[in-house]
Amino acid sequence: MGDALEGVLLVAFDLDGTLIDSVPDLAAAVDAALIDVELAPAGEARVRDWVGNGAWVLLERALTDALGEAPSEVLLKTAHERFLEHYHRRPCDRTRLYPGVTETLKRLFGRGLILCLVTNKPEAFIHPILEHLGIDGFFSACLGGDTLPRRKPDPMPLRHLSQQFDVCPSYCLMVGDSRHDVAAGKAAGFRTVAVPYGYNHGEPISLSEPDLVVESLEQLV
Numbered sequence: 217m218g219d220a221l222e223g224v225l226l227v228a229f230d231l232d233g234t235l236i237d238s239v240p241d242l243a244a245a246v247d248a249a250l251i252d253v254e255l256a257p258a259g260e261a262r263v264r265d266w267v268g269n270g271a272w273v274l275l276e277r278a279l280t281d282a283l284g285e286a287p288s289e290v291l292l293k294t295a296h297e298r299f300l301e302h303y304h305r306r307p308c309d310r311t312r313l314y315p316g317v318t319e320t321l322k323r324l325f326g327r328g329l330i331l332c333l334v335t336n337k338p339e340a341f342i343h344p345i346l347e348h349l350g351i352d353g354f355f356s357a358c359l360g361g362d363t364l365p366r367r368k369p370d371p372m373p374l375r376h377l378s379q380q381f382d383v384c385p386s387y388c389l390m391v392g393d394s395r396h397d398v399a400a401g402k403a404a405g406f407r408t409v410a411v412p413y414g415y416n417h418g419e420p421i422s423l424s425e426p427d428l429v430v431e432s433l434e435q436l437v
């Protein structure tokens with residue numbers, strides 16, 4: 217891909233690991249939930265490798281690691297609820313934008329591109345975090361992991377956006393940090409750009425073969 221943005225009309229951004237480094241707050245909430253159910257905290261480094269498939273799977277991975285086996289449905293439900301309560305209380309104590317994010321969004325917005333957010337994070341957390349970080353005004357639509365019946369790596373959220381804004385998928389771009397973003401983008405017929413600094417279960421994102429890898433979002437513009 218020459219110019220990553222050539223002909224692009226709509227850009228769908230992933231949130232965690234792409235626009236924001238949210239693991240410190242996610243890990244604090246996971247650890248508090250683990251302690252609530254009398255298990256040992258996991259710490260940021262491990263939580264970093266578990267983020268990417270939404271809150272339910274995050275807690276399932278944390279409990280499986282702590283127990284050495286899959287958790288019961290009841291335990292998982294309790295820990296998930298506790299996690300949501302803790303994260304709701306402190307969603308952005310230590311969450312930070314990656315360098316150049318605000319400037320890049322500003323420039324893309326200024327060019328008249330339709331900017332959207334497609335995250336697997338529960339929808340309820342999106343606006344408080346975007347608002348706190350001052351980037352809520354850039355997005356025409358925000359979809360969370362629980363907004364539609366299916367989430368990334370399923371292409372459903374991306375197809376939804378391309379239909380909502382009536383933009384052909386080949387003029388749409390997905391920008392993300394994980395194999396789920398690249399898979400969803402490819403399956404929806406979007407072009408794909410990946411960043412290598414986020415959360416991809418400890419794997420290099422190049423293995424997912426996005427159209428382009430950029431070291432920083434600033435390289436998009």
Ligand SMILES: O=C(O)COP(=O)(O)O
Binds near residue numbers: 274
């Ligand atoms: O909450 C997650 O599991 C991942 O969120 P993301 O899709 O914004 O990376």
Ligand SMILES: [Mg+2]
Binds near residue numbers: 268392
């Ligand atoms: Mg991500």
